[in-house]
Each structure stands twice: as structure tokens, then as C-alpha cells.
Amino acid sequence: MEAAIKAAVVSLLIIVLLVVVAVIVKTIYDRQKPLMLRGSRESGRKKGIGVARTTKTLPSTQNTEDEDFGEKKSVFKPRFAFLETGVVAILATLFVKLWSMQLINSESYAKRADSNRTTTFTTRAVRGRIFDRNGVELIGNRISLAVVADADVANNRNVVHRLSNVLGIPRQAIRQSIRDESEGAQAKRVVATDVPMRAVAFIEEHPGIFPGVSIESRTVRTYPQGDLACHVLGYTGAISAEQLEESQVTEGISYEPGDIVGKSGVELAFESVLQGVRGVNTVEVDAKGNVVSQIDQVAPQAGKDIRLTIDVDIQRTAEEALYEGLQRAQDDYKMWDATAGAVICLDLEDGGVLAMASYPTYSPSKFIGGITSELWESLTSPESGQPLNNRCISGLYPAASTIKPFASMTALKHGIVNDGSTWVCKGVWTELGEQWAKKCWSTSGHGRIDLPNALRYSCDIAFYNISLNFYRNRAEEPNALQDGLMEWGFGSKTGFELTGEAVGRIPTAAWKAAYNVDTPEYATWLPGDMANLIIGQGDVLITPLQNAVAYSGIAIGKCVKPHVLKEVLSSKGEVLISKGMEYSHEPEYNEDDLSLVRYGLRLVARENGYIRDFPITTAGKTGTAEVAGKDDFGWYVGYAPAGDPKYLVVALLEQAGFGGTICPPVVRKVLAKCLGIEDNVEFGAYVDESR
Numbered sequence: 265m266e267a268a269i270k271a272a273v274v275s276l277l278i279i280v281l282l283v284v285v286a287v288i289v290k291t292i293y294d295r296q297k298p299l300m301l302r303g304s305r306e307s308g309r310k311k312g313i314g315v316a317r318t319t320k321t322l323p324s325t326q327n328t329e330d331e332d333f334g335e336k337k338s339v340f341k342p343r344f345a346f347l348e349t350g351v352v353a354i355l356a357t358l359f360v361k362l363w364s365m366q367l368i369n370s371e372s373y374a375k376r377a378d379s380n381r382t383t384t385f386t387t388r389a390v391r392g393r394i395f396d397r398n399g400v401e402l403i404g405n406r407i408s409l410a411v412v413a414d415a416d417v418a419n420n421r422n423v424v425h426r427l428s429n430v431l432g433i434p435r436q437a438i439r440q441s442i443r444d445e446s447e448g449a450q451a452k453r454v455v456a457t458d459v460p461m462r463a464v465a466f467i468e469e470h471p472g473i474f475p476g477v478s479i480e481s482r483t484v485r486t487y488p489q490g491d492l493a494c495h496v497l498g499y500t501g502a503i504s505a506e507q508l509e510e511s512q513v514t515e516g517i518s519y520e521p522g523d524i525v526g527k528s529g530v531e532l533a534f535e536s537v538l539q540g541v542r543g544v545n546t547v548e549v550d551a552k553g554n555v556v557s558q559i560d561q562v563a564p565q566a567g568k569d570i571r572l573t574i575d576v577d578i579q580r581t582a583e584e585a586l587y588e589g590l591q592r593a594q595d596d597y598k599m600w601d602a603t604a605g606a607v608i609c610l611d612l613e614d615g616g617v618l619a620m621a622s623y624p625t626y627s628p629s630k631f632i633g634g635i636t637s638e639l640w641e642s643l644t645s646p647e648s649g650q651p652l653n654n655r656c657i658s659g660l661y662p663a664a665s666t667i668k669p670f671a672s673m674t675a676l677k678h679g680i681v682n683d684g685s686t687w688v689c690k691g692v693w694t695e696l697g698e699q700w701a702k703k704c705w706s707t708s709g710h711g712r713i714d715l716p717n718a719l720r721y722s723c724d725i726a727f728y729n730i731s732l733n734f735y736r737n738r739a740e741e742p743n744a745l746q747d748g749l750m751e752w753g754f755g756s757k758t759g760f761e762l763t764g765e766a767v768g769r770i771p772t773a774a775w776k777a778a779y780n781v782d783t784p785e786y787a788t789w790l791p792g793d794m795a796n797l798i799i800g801q802g803d804v805l806i807t808p809l810q811n812a813v814a815y816s817g818i819a820i821g822k823c824v825k826p827h828v829l830k831e832v833l834s835s836k837g838e839v840l841i842s843k844g845m846e847y848s849h850e851p852e853y854n855e856d857d858l859s860l861v862r863y864g865l866r867l868v869a870r871e872n873g874y875i876r877d878f879p880i881t882t883a884g885k886t887g888t889a890e891v892a893g894k895d896d897f898g899w900y901v902g903y904a905p906a907g908d909p910k911y912l913v914v915a916l917l918e919q920a921g922f923g924g925t926i927c928p929p930v931v932r933k934v935l936a937k938c939l940g941i942e943d944n945v946e947f948g949a950y951v952d953e954s955r
Contacts, residue, residue: 393570411467441453526538607934670814896922
């Protein structure tokens with residue numbers, strides 16, 4: 265209503281103005297006309313006199329005057345009319361614009377005017393904390409003082425020089441930090457975090473010599489347990505342009521350039537839970553941009569805390585056992601390239617991951633405040649062993665003999681094997697012809713052997729014979745063995761929450777043909793391919809987590825769906841979300857068949873010198889993977905108690921030698937921790953009787 269009244273008043277003023285201008289124009293015209301007339305007559309007289317001197321007959325004076333005046337009049341009128349039209353057009357345009365501004369768009373302009381005197385900015389929310397299953401803090405938060413600078417400070421040599429002196433950071437490093445746009449082109453650039461109070465005080469007391477530089481209080485991550493479980497927890501960093509664009513669509517959270525987000529591990533997997541909601545502040549400012557008053561304030565909401573299935577004590581034991589195993593491989597067996605591996609411990613009662621260790625490790629705290637390109641290269645180069653990789657979920661390895669129990673279950677299911685089947689192992693297998701002879705890992709042979717003992721001694725010859733029967737039956741069921749292995753989870757993701765999980769591969773005839781499409785001479789599926797498959801070699805690739813999931817199916821009858829999230833907590837510590845047991849695969853099998861295979865796995869543990877004297881009966885399987893151009897990779901999978909499984913542990917040590925020699929001590933140490941057993945057995949050099 266107020267806007268309409270203003271518009272009417274303005275319109276009336278414009279009309280009055282137009283009338284006044286018209287009167288003025290008319291007055292000017294009336295005054296100019298007589299002058300023009302007199303000037304015309306005088307001109308005519310002058311012309312008449314001049315003509316009279318040279319011409320005998322003259323036109324009348326009146327006619328001359330009229331013609332002369334007509335010439336003046338015709339010149340004056342168009343010019344004056346053009347001026348009058350221009351004035352009217354300008355005034356009409358102003359009238360229309362003012363009418364639009366005051367009546368049609370008055371509310372819009374009022375809002376714009378109001379926004380010019382107010383401004384809104386947001387404040388970061390505190391990120392949620394991460395705890396282990398027992399409430400031990402794994403990742404927390406603390407306040408850090410940071411020196412930040414505007415982008416153009418990088419071009420101010422004097423300011424950069426002063427910052428270098430105060431902070432003790434090379435000038436080039438300061439320029440590089442200020443030019444970093446990872447937090448957004450308009451965002452302030454972090455020059456240094458955790459700045460000493462001496463430097464903070466000096467910068468704040470001398471703002472005149474540090475233009476564009478300020479001190480900000482920021483919340484950063486803390487790691488009370490050091491680098492423990494770094495591959496599970498992951499690290500954080502400034503949101504990238506790609507993440508910022510994607511998050512607006514997928515996350516449902518309002519992000520801004522410079523926000524700290526999860527980059528890997530749990531930090532990334534549960535970003536939507538850990539990331540809080542920004543606070544919003546609306547203030548009134550004067551013409552110079554100074555804050556005059558607070559208009560509105562919405563406090564930020566901290567992210568939710570989460571509790572993981574990880575047990576700090578078991579995790580620490582797993583990491584120590586893995587490192588000790590690699591050291592033993594180097595010191596006792598001279599396996600100098602044994603520098604990487606993985607250990608996983610599953611709780612078979614709820615499917616939770618109690619420990620997930622990958623070596624080599626890294627320090628998530630190095631990512632606080634950004635990471636230098638030199639450090640990033642050192643963490644991702646092949647020479648470093650690529651410590652950022654979580655080998656438990658992304659490492660792909662030949663399954664070796666650990667796949668034999670699942671090949672056995674498939675053979676039993678299809679009637680290729682039964683509880684009375686036996687084979688004779690002489691150390692060499694020539695069923696495909698002398699030119700295609702294959703050797704058992706024990707070249708002296710195992711003699712006559714049944715299925716449980718074929719598992720016990722990991723006899724290759726027994727399984728070569730089984731593979732030949734699968735090959736001969738391929739016309740009816742070409743992928744019977746492959747499908748049987750996939751029933752236990754091989755060749756597919758487990759459903760684990762963390763990103764980066766590899767799929768693995770169980771090769772088939774179709775896969776081989778497609779893979780060798782450009783070399784058709786290698787495209788045919790042969791008996792040797794089946795023989796390699798059944799002992800976990802050739803083109804077979806699995807992850808340690810896939811192996812753990814598959815063996816959970818042997819241990820309890822169903823393959824668990826592993827998870828690392830236990831609970832999501834409110835700010836008051838109340839449980840908002842709780843996660844329990846789920847299954848990824850439920851393979852079909854006969855109970856008697858499963859009992860037969862389980863018995864074979866008990867024999868493996870009973871035979872192994874590192875496991876047989878364990879206070880509680882266990883079951884497990886060794887494996888030694890052959891990789892071209894590298895030393896052997898060792899496997900051992902064990903679970904306990906054998907009769908009522910509660911815990912399962914998988915160990916994979918790269919280039920560490922025989923699995924039965926190097927890996928069982930690692931698994932034993934972790935199982936002892938899970939079961940609360942004081943087990944301080946010293947392991948000497950020992951060569952196991954199985955691979």
C-alpha cells in the first residue's frame with residue numbers, strides 16, 4: 265500500500281513537470297517568433313535595395329518579405345520540433361522507468377535495498393567424533409589457531425617476507441600455500457596451523473604491516489591412538505570442486521568452498537553422519553561494510569558421533585603381529601622384499617570387523633591443514649609401497665590353496681567327490697600327458713589320500729584330479745566350479761561400507777575368450793586352466809576381505825556381510841542407529857559335506873607346528889601364492905573355537921614365503937587376544953608340512 269502511494273505521488277510530480285516544461289517551451293517559441301519575423305523583413309529590404317540597382321522590374325516588397333520569412337520559418341520549425349520531441353521522449357522514458365520502479369517492482373527494489381544493509385555468513389560445524397566398540401576415542405577434535413591470508417597477499421613481497429620471519433616458514437612455501445585454491449577461489453588461504461601464541465600475538469598487534477592477513481580459530485582432528493587403524497579411519501581434507509558439485513546433489517548437506525570433508529576410510533564412508541550443519545548469522549552493516557548489529561543467528565549443529573566395531577586392543581595386536589611377521593620373514597628366512605601385508609579379524613557373532621590392519625601405514629595427522637605435493641608423491645609412489653592403499657579391501661592376490669575348501673564343497677555338491685573318494689599322490693601328475701606334467705608342492709608325494717587329508721596336507725595332485733572331472737563335465741555345466749566358488753562370495757564385492765573395495769576375479773571360458781580376443785591362440789579354455797583355478801592360481805584374484813567372508817561361511821554356515829559401523833550416537837550419547845548381523849551370501853550345501861570339510865580344516869590346524877599347541881581347538885587353511893617375478897605370498901585363515909566359532913582371522917603377507925610357515929603365528933597372536941588368552945609362545949624357525 266505504501267509503495268502504491270509513493271508511486272502515485274511520483275507519477276503526479278512527473279505530470280506536473282511535463283506541463284511546466286511544455287509551458288516553458290511554448291513561451292520560448294512565442295518570444296522567438298517576432299524576432300525571427302523582424303529579422304526576415306530586414307533581410308528582405310536589404311535584398312530589395314540590392315536588386316533595385318540592377319533590375320528594372322521588381323516584385324512587390326510584401327512578397328519578398330513573405331518569401332524570405334518563409335525560408336526562415338521552414339528552417340526554424342524542424343529544428344525546434346526536434347528539440348521539443350527529444351525532451352518529451354526523455355521525460356516519457358523517465359516517467360515509465362519511475363513508474364516501474366515505484367509501482368511494479370517496488371517490493372523487489374525494497375528487498376535489494378534491505379539486502380544491501382544486511383549480510384549473511386555461515387560458521388563451520390564441529391565434525392562428529394569416532395569411537396571404538398568400547399567407547400575409546402579414535403578421532404576427536406581440538407581448536408587450532410591458523411594464519412590465513414587473502415589470495416592477493418601472494419603478490420605482496422613485503423608481507424610474505426614478514427610472515428616468513430614470524431612463522432619460520434620459507435617464503436616460497438608461503439606463496440604456494442596462498443596460491444592453493446583447493447578451498448575455493450574466494451576463500452582465505454591457510455598459511456599455517458597450530459601457530460605459536462608468540463606469532464599470533466605479533467600478527468594481531470601489527471595489522472598495518474600484515475594487510476590481508478588474519479588469525480582464525482579452526483577445529484581440527486585429533487588422533488589419541490596415533491596412527492592406529494589409519495586405513496579404517498581414513499583422513500580428511502578440503503572439499504574439492506568436484507566433491508562440492510557432487511555433494512549438492514547427493515549428500516543433502518550444504519557445503520561451501522573450504523569445508524573439511526572425509527577423503528577416505530570411515531571419514532568418507534560416513535561423511536553425511538559426521539558432517540554437521542553450518543550455522544547462519546545475519547548482521548546489519550553500514551556503508552563501509554562494518555557490522556552494526558546482529559539481526560539473526562542460528563547456531564551450527566555438530567556432526568553425530570559414531571561407534572565402530574573396531575576393538576582398539578585387538579586392532580593394536582593385529583598391527584603388531586603383522587609387522588612382526590614381516591620382520592620375521594626378513595630376519596629368519598631372508599625374504600627381504602616382505603614389506604607389505606594385511607590382517608583382518610571378524611566377529612562371527614555380529615559380522616563386525618574387530619581389526620583391519622594394512623602395512624605399510626601412514627599418519628592421518630599429516631593431512632591436517634593440507635598436504636604438500638612432495639609428501640603426497642611419497643605416499644603414492646610405487647617405491648613407498650603405496651601406504652594409502654588398504655590392502656585388506658583393495659589388494660588383489662591369487663587365492664592359492666585357501667580356495668581348496670570351497671572347491672571341495674563344490675565338488676561334493678556336484679557328486680564329483682564323496683566322503684570315500686581317494687587319490688594317489690606321487691608328486692607328479694601326468695593325466696594331461698607327459699608334456700603337460702604338473703607337480704605337487706611336495707615332490708615326494710603324499711601317497712593315497714582322501715579329501716580331509718588332501719586339505720590337511722594341501723595336496724595339489726588330489727585337486728588336479730578333481731579339476732579334470734570338472735573339465736570333462738563342462739558340456740553339461742561349463743561353469744560348475746566357477747559358480748560354486750562364487751556362491752561363497754569370490755568374484756564380487758562383500759558389501760563392506762568403505763570405498764575402494766576390489767571385485768576380484770574367478771576366470772571362466774567366456775572371460776578368457778574376451779580377454780584374449782586379439783590373440784585367439786590363447787582364447788580356448790583348457791584343462792590346465794581348470795587345474796590352475798582349483799588350486800587358486802592362474803587368473804584367480806581375491807581380496808583378503810573376500811577370503812574372510814568366504815571362510816565365515818565355512819565356520820558358521822552363512823557368509824557374513826562385514827561391517828565397521830556399530831552405532832550412530834546423538835549429541836547426548838543416545839543410540840540413533842544400530843547395526844547388527846547381516847549375510848552377504850547363503851550358499852547351498854549338504855551338512856555332511858560341510859562337516860567333512862570342517863574336519864579337514866581342523867586337521868590343518870592340528871598339523872601346523874605354530875597352531876597345534878594352542879589352548880583352544882582351532883581350524884584353518886594355509887596357502888602359498890605364486891606371483892610372476894616375485895617371491896611367494898603367504899596366506900593363513902583360522903577361526904576359533906573350532907566347535908563354536910566366535911572369531912576369524914585372515915593374514916596375507918606379501919613375498920614372505922610359505923603361508924604355513926610365516927602366517928600362522930600372526931593369526932595365533934590375534935586369536936589369543938580375541939579369546940583373552942595369555943599366549944607368549946616364542947616362535948623359532950620352522951617349516952610347515954603344508955602350503
